[in-house]
Amino acid sequence: MEFFQRTLDGLLEAGPYALVGLGLTLGFGMLRRVNLAYGAGAMLGAYTGSWLHVRMDWPIWAVLPAVIVTTALTGLYVQWLCFGETDRTSGSVQRASPAVSGADAREVVALAASFAVWMQLEQLCVNWIPQHLKRFPDVAATQEWTFGPLGLRPDRLLLSAIAIGLVLAVHHWMQHSRTGLAMRATAVHPLAADLSGMPVAKVQRWGFVLACGLSGVAACGVLALEGQVTPMFGMWMLMKGLTVAMIGGLGSVRGVLFGAICLGVLEAHAQAAWGAIGRDAAAWGLLLLALLIRQRSSATSTTGSVYA
Amino acid sequence: MLEIRELACAYGKIEALRDVSLSARAGDVTCLLGPNGAGKTTLMMTLAGILQPTRGTITFEGESLLGLSPAQIVDRGLALVPENRLVFPALSVRENLMAGAYRRKDRAAIAGDIEQQLDRFPRLRERIDQLAGTLSGGEQQMLALARALMSRPRLLLMDEPSVGLAPKVVAEIFGIVRQLHAQGISIFLVEQNVHMALKVAQHFFLLQQGRVTFSGTPGELAADDVIHRAYLAGSERKPESDTANV
Secondary structure (H helix, E strand, C coil), X not given: CHHHHHHHHHHHHHHHHHHHHHHXXXXXXXXXXXXXXXXXXXXXXXXXXXXXXXXXXXXXXXHHXXXXXXXXXXXXXXXXXXXXXXXXXXXXXXXXXXXXXXXXXXXXXXXXXXXXXXXXXXXXXXXXXXXXXXXXXXXXXXXXXXXXXXXXXXXXXXXXXHHHHHHHHHHHHHHHCHHHHHHHHHHHXXXXXXXXXXXXXXXXXXXXXXXXXXXXXXXXXXXXXXXXXXXCHHHHHHHHHHHHHHHHCCCCCCHHHHHHHHHHHHHHHHHHHHHHHHXXXXXXXXXXXXXXXXXXXXXXXXXXXXXX | CEEEEEEEEEECCEEEEEEEEEEECCCCXXXXXXXXXXXXXXXXXXXXXXXXXXXXEEEECCEECCCCCHHHHHXXXXXXXXXXXXCCCCCEHHHHHHHHCCCCXXXXXXXXXXXXXXXXXXXXXXXXXXXXXXXXXXXXXXXXXXXXXXXXXXXXXXXXXXXXXXXXXXXXHHHHHHHHHHCCCEEEEECCCHHHHHHHCCEEEEEECCXXXXXXXXXXXXXXXXXXXXXXXXXXXXXXXXXXXX
């Protein structure tokens, strides 16, 4: 019965992980923007929410949208600073020939720039709020539902339902809306998208901001159950999100759910067997495995990821 | 319909087009010939708004296209079928067609136009839910052509539609070009397969080293000694659909 309880705990843990992986999948997998400041942006949003809650006495219903808006604005900043140059040259015929234009070099510069922004945002948080452990609006349930020998936390169940709903909504929007089609088309072939009359730079810019805004939703979901935010939150977001996105296929919105369930269940069992260190080791091991599988599939595939 | 006057375009300090002047008449198939590196694709990309000229003018139906974005140029009624197709490989055939109609808002008419393209290209109907990246080269060329037609262009720009395709497929593509012309669509075609182009085009231009060096009818083209030697003489003994690369 212990096994089933751990599995159930892991499944419920998948909810927050799916939220974390969703924004990363949109940004990394679909828009092909390797944004290392993903977690740091969410952390800045979280600290802003904490500050508004503790210092300004904002209620939770106002704090959560403020966190999402802050992460979206941070995304706009990262987009402008790190990926603006890529956008300015988007649509040019040179992009069809990276060897001539140095498009690959620009991507490396953008990656390095996003790392610099990660450090910048982290320092901003550390210096802004010297006491690093801060309170966040807490909505964690005080009671557990019991079904025979199994216990279930209703707050985690609610968060999982929200995560599944959001993942399916984003998937539906990407597959069936005009903007979703444009986002997928510009990610696959920007020049062809340009020739089809799509505003490539605009689509990519706002898609990226949306992905960052989703990281704000994830931050709200996770921290509202924890009731606190720490300086390690940014790194946690990046690593968990990356693991989930990699397992899910890096570009597959529905794959995020699969990746989140794998990570959640594995961690729950590893935690029970080997404690916190075992849990972290299992998560790192899973990321490594996903990277190895991804590398091998990339070497044999020429069509890239399938946007499902 | 399309008037290009003294157009110049450069990649940094390298001038790819120099004082190019040519025109395309409504209802005609106009063909631009030229060797590799002559500037043909640069001209097409400039017409599509991807590249901006350094000087000169481009007018389409009396309206200047200078400074317009690719999206605005699609709105004006031009659509480019690019060299090497450039379909969206990870999108289905249907989604590729819908991408071609991105600027349009009339959903019902778009659905009707997709049906029309599938009637025109039956092989695409068979593969409607297949990823475009899994199609053959000929099917991808048909998809690129159908995608461009989804914007309902008044002038269709085609950049080397025969490149890399088997002779049978090339014949099929040019058959479709003839059909489109018969339906009243104006076409500006860049091609190196002179034999096939002679069957469909009413006017020819020759672009060499960024300059227009010849302008004339199919008869004048065939009568020009230099062009005949470069493009036609060697291939007269070959099957008609062989590509006359120079």
